[in-house]
Amino acid sequence: MSAQDSPAVPRVLIAEADPWTRDLLTQMLLSVRCDAHLDVCTDGQDALQLLQRQPDLVIAARELPGVDGLDLLRNVRHKSQRRAIPFILISERSDVASVREAVPLSPTAYLTKPLNLDSLKARLNGLLLEVGQQVFCEIPALTAGVQLETFLEERRQYSDGGPLMADVQVAVKRALNAQGLNLRQLEEEIRTDPQITAVLIAAANSAAHHRDAPAQTLLQALQKLGATQSMNLILGLALKRSARLSDPELAQYAERFWADSLHAAEYARTLARNLDVDQERCYCAGLLHCLGDLALLRALQEWRLGGGVLAPGQVDKALMDFGAAFGSALRTRWRLPLELRELIAAIYHLGGGVYSRDTLAMNLAGQLARLPAGASLEPIANGKTARLLKMDLAALTRLRRS
Structure with a gap:
């Protein structure tokens, strides 16, 4: 059955303050009903307004700012003039008193955090699908006339990040x-x-x-x-669309950036160990420095899946024009720690001022990771970073072979 043929497309309200739990709930629900109309909010007051749209299912956290989830459930049960709306209440509280407080309001389910995804999915299947029903959704087509640059600029603001490289x-x-x-x-x-x-x-x-x-x-x-x-x-x-790159050309690009990330991470860890600074933080910064390029490749797959065409050379141009911007937007929106962001930035340039040892380690790791196989190390040995670290050509050669 296609989404268009479904007898009743459900409207679901998700109210959750934590962005990562909210995203997880959204993806889990869409994995069950990809055609669902979703209203998503972060506080109870907005949820009260969205209840006017008469959802077929409410999933709400008890610990909502403003009006909490329990009061939201109380409101739904008090005002409902039709069948009882299914209401899944999610809470950090699992004590007997908290559960007993919710029972008189007849929640469809009272689930505690961290969530049991199997249990949640079983609940959603029972609430949103008829027995034997299957729903298939086509990938939405691109807006007519949209240009690649405009599409990427918009995607940059809400990118899901890069593709998964691990199983x-x-x-x-x-x-x-x-x-x-x-x-x-x-x-x-x-x-x-x-x-x-x-x-x-x-x-x-x-x-x-x-x-x-x-x-x-x-x-x-x-x-x-x-x-x-x-x-x-x-x-x-893994539930998200384009979680893995299925496009062979884009997947090949991704493998290259992943290899660059791993090389930078390993160089950074080795240098950090030699300089007696935090090895794992330097490894992490090296691993994340190509995330913007990987996120861009994922966006390009979305472009192709929506019917867009990539002419010869457009992938390279997009990476050059948007790769850094995707990475910067992600690190800021995800609020990665400032210290970690500074180490990632150091891979590309040192800037001015006094340099810490971990900053120098990251910059040198980036230079080594970007050096083509077989290329001479002399330019790096003669550069500012290597000189500040007192690493001569012989030391860099040993590092490259390790």
């Missing part, structure tokens, strides 16, 4: 054991994926988790988020 299902499966999800093992499985690393660090530093020092490495993010929330976010990334 998340395999990674999670390998990290599971009888005691649950092993965070150290999970880190080993996903540490080379720029998209997963960036999203987990951003989520760990969101308002819902931000306490003490910011997470600046993948392991710090995993430890702050915990096993279940980390797993949910990782699996949620």
Whole structure:
């Protein structure tokens, strides 16, 4: 059955303050009903206004600013003049008293954070699909007459980031054991994926988790988020459209940028170890420095899937014109820690002023990662960064061979 043939396209209201949980709920719902009309908000007052659109399902966090989720549920049950609207209440509270407080209002489900995605998906299937019903949605066509530059400028503002380079299902499966999800093992499985690393660090530093020092490495993010929330976010990334690049040409570009990221990360870690600065933070900065280029490639796949054409040379031109802008927009919108952003920026240029050892390490790592195979190291050895670090040609040669 196509989306157009569906007898009833549901309208769903999602009210959740945390941006990463909100995005996860959105993707999970669209994976069940890609044709659903979604109203998404971040506080209870807006949710009250959106209830006037008479949703077929409400998914709301109990801990909403303004009007909380419990009051929202109370309002729905009090004012509903038709059938009882299904209402899934999500809460950080799992104590008996909190659950008992909600029971008289008859929530369709009371789910606690971190969410059990299997349980949530089963609930959504039962609420939004008839028995045996399947819904298929066509990829929306591009706006008539839109130019590639305009499309990319718009996408830059709300890009989902880069494509996944790791197989998340395999990674999670390998990290599971009888005691649950092993965070150290999970880190080993996903540490080379720029998209997963960036999203987990951003989520760990969101308002819902931000306490003490910011997470600046993948392991710090995993430890702050915990096993279940980390797993949910990782699996949620795989639900998004174009999570992996299916276009052969664009996938080839992505492999090149991924290789550049890994080279920069490994050089940065080695240099950081030699200079006695934070190895894992430098590794993370190196890994993330090409995320903008990867995000741009994902946007170009969306362009092609929507019916757009890429003429010879347009991919390279788009990367040159928009790659850095995509990366800057992502790092700012995801609110990656300033210290981490500064290390990423140092890969491209030093700027003026006094240079820290980790800044110099990142700049040198970037130079080495961009050096073509077989090219001479002499220009780097004679450059400012190597001289400040007192690394001569022999030292750079050893580093390159390590």
